[in-house]
Amino acid sequence: MSREEEKVVIRAMRPGDVEAVLAGRREVMWKLEKEEIISQLFLFIHHPYFFMLVFLTPLLLYYFLQMGVGACLVSGTGLVVVVEGFRFLLFWRNFRDGYGAKEPDILNLVHYYSHTRRSFLVAVVEGEVAGTVAVRETDDPNMAELSRLVVHLKFRRRGIALRLIQACHREAGRLDYTAVMLRTPPNNRGALKCYQKAGYIQYGIENVTRMYPHKFDLLKLIWKI
Ligand SMILES: CC(C)(COP(=O)(O)OP(=O)(O)OC[C@H]1O[C@@H](n2cnc3c(N)ncnc32)[C@H](O)[C@@H]1OP(=O)(O)O)[C@@H](O)C(=O)NCCC(=O)NCCS
Known part of the structure; x- marks a missing residue:
């Protein structure tokens, strides 16, 4: 079935x-x-920091603790795994908080989007929810944020995201916004292409969390009515 023939209904979430x-x-x-x-x-x-850790830690153990070469290699590797593993867990916790896992809307969708300047839309294909998008306010009263754009795996690449984005723009106009912004990770190439196709341009970048050498940034994109 072609994109045009497929019956996609976009409506407010119930x-x-x-x-x-x-x-x-x-x-x-x-x-x-x-x-x-x-x-x-x-x-x-692939980061120089990793090579430095892997070579320097056993060397320092050898120099200061006078341990055997084998023991230095084993304890050095163990130490790097434990310390870096712990640092990565801290980074990951911040990543999940910053990327929306605990945001208030997800905890109570119906209540959160009953606000007069917010809206949560679903795309329905043959009675099944295929994707979602949300519009909500930002600090700027004229600018809405597009968020929660998700198309479920089996409905991908059928133009549903583009339709959801267009519906979100209509909804933003209805709610008296004149511009829509969104945040997306630079490595989410599929989403970036989709937003560019819908007319978004980049206007900034925001760091969500960093724990050297790990970091997680979001590109800020905008679309004006
Ligand atoms: C990004 C996402 C919403 C796209 O949904 P979709 O319904 O498959 O997208 P569409 O079919 O509407 O695609 C529209 C255009 O976007 C681009 N695109 C979409 N997915 C792409 C991918 N995986 N790779 C490359 N380009 C992609 C294409 O240009 C496509 O047009 P085309 O099919 O004519 O080439 C979907 O992959 C998704 O839910 N991803 C996970 C959640 C996510 O990343 N959300 C955005 C968070 S900011």
């Missing part, structure tokens, strides 16, 4: 949709988190 919305979101977020862990680990093992 209380009966919440379970499907959260289940689809969990599946997508889990995939995004796995990709982020892999990309952070890849960056880490």
